[in-house]
Amino acid sequence: xxxxxxxxKTPDTTAKITFTDNNTKFAETGVQFILNPYDEWYALVRAIxxxxxxxxxxxxxxxxxxPDADPIxxxxxxxxxxxxFRVNSTEPDAFFVASQIAxxxxxxxxxxxxxxxxxIDYNGASLGGxxxxxxxxxxxxxxxxxxxxxxxxIVNREMEGxxxxxxxxxxxxxxxxxxxxxxxxxxxxxxxGARAKPLKVTEPVAATVFTAIESFELPPAKxxxxxVSPDDPGELVRLLHEEAKVx
Amino acid sequence: xxxxxxxxxxxxxxxxxxxxxxxxxxxxxxxxGTDAEGVVLAGNLSEDLAALGGYGLKRIHHLKNIxxxxxxxxxFTHLVAGTAVSTGATVIVLSNNFNGKAxxxxxxxxxxxxxxxxxxxxxxxxxxxxxxxxxxxxxxFANVAIHTDKKIISLNANxxxxxxxxxxxxxxxxxVASVNTGVTxxxxxQVTGEVPLSEAExxxxxxxxxxxxxxWGIVTDLAKALGAATACSRxxxxxxxxxxxxHVGQTGLTIAPNLYIAIGISxxxxxxxxxxxxxxxxxxxxxxEAPFFKAADYGIVGDAxxxxxxxxxxxxxxxxxx
Numbered sequence: 001x002x003x004x005x006x007x008x009k010t011p012d013t014t015a016k017i018t019f020t021d022n023n024t025k026f027a028e029t030g031v032q033f034i035l036n037p038y039d040e041w042y043a044l045v046r047a048i049x050x051x052x053x054x055x056x057x058x059x060x061x062x063x064x065x066x067p068d069a070d071p072i073x074x075x076x077x078x079x080x081x082x083x084x085f086r087v088n089s090t091e092p093d094a095f096f097v098a099s100q101i102a103x104x105x106x107x108x109x110x111x112x113x114x115x116x117x118x119x120i121d122y123n124g125a126s127l128g129g130x131x132x133x134x135x136x137x138x139x140x141x142x143x144x145x146x147x148x149x150x151x152x153x154i155v156n157r158e159m160e161g162x163x164x165x166x167x168x169x170x171x172x173x174x175x176x177x178x179x180x181x182x183x184x185x186x187x188x189x190x191x192x193g194a195r196a197k198p199l200k201v202t203e204p205v206a207a208t209v210f211t212a213i214e215s216f217e218l219p220p221a222k223x224x225x226x227x228v229s230p231d232d233p234g235e236l237v238r239l240l241h242e243e244a245k246v247x
Numbered sequence: 248x249x250x251x252x253x254x255x256x257x258x259x260x261x262x263x264x265x266x267x268x269x270x271x272x273x274x275x276x277x278x279x280g281t282d283a284e285g286v287v288l289a290g291n292l293s294e295d296l297a298a299l300g301g302y303g304l305k306r307i308h309h310l311k312n313i314x315x316x317x318x319x320x321x322x323f324t325h326l327v328a329g330t331a332v333s334t335g336a337t338v339i340v341l342s343n344n345f346n347g348k349a350x351x352x353x354x355x356x357x358x359x360x361x362x363x364x365x366x367x368x369x370x371x372x373x374x375x376x377x378x379x380x381x382x383x384x385x386x387x388f389a390n391v392a393i394h395t396d397k398k399i400i401s402l403n404a405n406x407x408x409x410x411x412x413x414x415x416x417x418x419x420x421x422x423v424a425s426v427n428t429g430v431t432x433x434x435x436x437q438v439t440g441e442v443p444l445s446e447a448e449x450x451x452x453x454x455x456x457x458x459x460x461x462x463w464g465i466v467t468d469l470a471k472a473l474g475a476a477t478a479c480s481r482x483x484x485x486x487x488x489x490x491x492x493x494h495v496g497q498t499g500l501t502i503a504p505n506l507y508i509a510i511g512i513s514x515x516x517x518x519x520x521x522x523x524x525x526x527x528x529x530x531x532x533x534x535x536e537a538p539f540f541k542a543a544d545y546g547i548v549g550d551a552x553x554x555x556x557x558x559x560x561x562x563x564x565x566x567x568x569x
Contacts, residue, residue: 013497014516017386037497094362095355120384120497120520124364125343129320129352138430139320141349144491154433159345160257160445162437162492164317169429178498179491210361210395214377217388225530225540230549236529237561239545244527246506247449247473247562 001057003047004110006101006131007076008036009069010121019216026121026216035072038116040079041183042176046146047114048080049181058082062104064089064097070199077194078186084197089204092212094122098130099207105135111170112153117142117177125175132173140166144179250276250283251336252304253327255318255346257437259293263446264342264404266302271400271407272340273303275369279338284308285416286330288315288323300416302409307416308334314425320349322426328357331397343401344445351401360397367406370398384497384520403524404445405503444493447476449506450525452495454480456511456532456551460488465555466510472562478502480512496521510551514539531555 011017011031018027035044044061051057061076061084063069073084087100105113113132118125125141132139144163145156155166155174186194228236240247252272254265261269269285276283282305287296290313299307310326327350331339339354341347343365355362363378367388370378375392378400382389444450451470453463463477470477477493484494495502497517503524510531512518519542522528530543533550540546547554 011383013384013520017383019387041498094352094364098352098356122382122389123380123384123501124352124362125348126352126355126362126364129349130356132320133324133353133356137321138428139349139353140430141320142345157345158492159318159435159437160262161441161443162435164435165433167431167433178494208359208395210355210359210393211363212392212394214390214392216382217379217390219386219388222542222544225543225546227540228545228547230547230554233547233554233557234561234564236545236547236558237565240506240527240529241565244506244544246527247565 001050001054001112002108002110003050003057003059003112003114004105004108005039005044005047005059005061005081006113006115006127007039007044007061007063007073008116008119009033009063009065009072010036010119013037013120017218023215023217033072035076036116036119038118038177040076042178042180043114043116044076044079044081045181045184046176050148051080060085060108060110062087062101064091064100066090073199074194075186077197077199078190079184080190082197084199086199086201087204088201092209094124094126095130095210096207098127098134100204101127101131102134103205104202105131113173115173115175117175128173128175135173137171137173138168139173140168141175143174143176146174146176146180248279248337249281249334250279250338250340251331251334252283252285253339253341253347253350254285254287254299254307255342255344256287256289256292256294259289259291261287261294261299262342262344263409264344266409267404267407268340268342268402269299269302269304270410271369271402275338275340276303278369278372282306284334284336286310286327288326290316296418297415300414301411303412303414304416307418309418309420310423311420312423312425317432318346319428319430320353321428321430323350324353324357325426326423328354331358337397339397339399341401343403347401351399355399358397358399359395360399361393361395362399362401363391363393364401365403366400367403370400381524385501385523403503405448405505442474442476444476444478444495444500444502447502448504449473449475450478450502450504451475451508451510452478452480452512453483453510454512455482462552463489465552465559469508469555469559469562472559472566480518509539510555512539513537514542
């Protein structure tokens, strides 16, 4: 069993979002970067659990980005995983990143490829599907539960107002969300061990770039909350009906 | 050159989010001076496809096979991409809903078409093709240029109004062979008879301030009066007071209803990430310092157990008079 987990670097959830260079770039100064929560809490932890259940399993991590991501990759390795790849590149768009991951995946023939459901910065939720299509593999998105039964995967997937259960043959690509696993904290042994694990830096393969961000905008500031007296809740209903016109 | 809209269906009916996509796609076709066509993959449908012409669709391609009643990203990609090629579509529009999130990226690769996932407005097409989308979990927008000849847009739920007029679509039904991809759906569990949270225009949500699942009556009563879906914060679903599919927030569902009413939810940044695109936010909390008030349009500082039933009564009175 060979598993690949795709990990991304994102601004911390609580980071203040501002832009520079005439609103064309995210202002990184003073921002703390983290392992994308969905990649860490769900995709990576579930992959680690699968390896714990089958110690012969091999677990690789992959990140596409610059050397500033190395501390984040080391943190992921401290949680678990045997080795990591970093494709030394910028991340111009999801298709470019997916092309890099697919190139590494082709060389290593993974049985399972996990991603988080989306990154908390660009919210594209596109990577897993693109990697699956590039590799010609089935893809199950937004998994809430993942188990293995021999060479078949049983995956619960979220849909409108409910869930469905899918059975799929391996190899398979899955995007993971809440329910798949529980967040873990790296321990000292893991952190020490991570330093010795291989982090292989490779150069990107040629790939097309489909899209480019031209500019960013912040939403218009809220006018501020209009408080209604708790003694007159009917006034709230009137405002929602006559002013906001939402009921 | 045309705009092709993927119409996602469930139990024989086109999903509301796909009707939004159809309305968006038709407007876009008008803007580009071309036709909008729909494609639906299913066995038998109870939906009257010809009537979907009212959303501006000129033709609807129904690719028919009973196996297509169950969604599979790989099989659907193969068939939708085939329709895109045969119709000469240059733009494909679909909802950024659960199935859309699995289908759009695969189509992007298959058709070598740049994808903007999570669009919130029509593209600007006077110089190039630039689509505005939501980024940083609702805290900002990005204007994304698509440089490929073919383009794919997945539209966020409730970001574009459904507009229905007169019109009849030509329905072209084609029987297609099933595609075996090694994935089978073995069970499906769906809450029926309620408004699905991801499609709801009004959402009433409860948090830890409600103290326990036995107190949820005030939330469901208000939701019922408003025709709203119910939701909850993470601690509530983690404590199993409410089902997990009701959890909205960063790790749960991201929603953008017209009206979001938060009862007894303090408004942690992780919760706001899931609801901050809601058009109007009402916060009811007894703690005046609750951070949620900063993100709210309307607020009541007060005891939910006292205030909410009174709101419900006022809503009933309003609806009764309407």
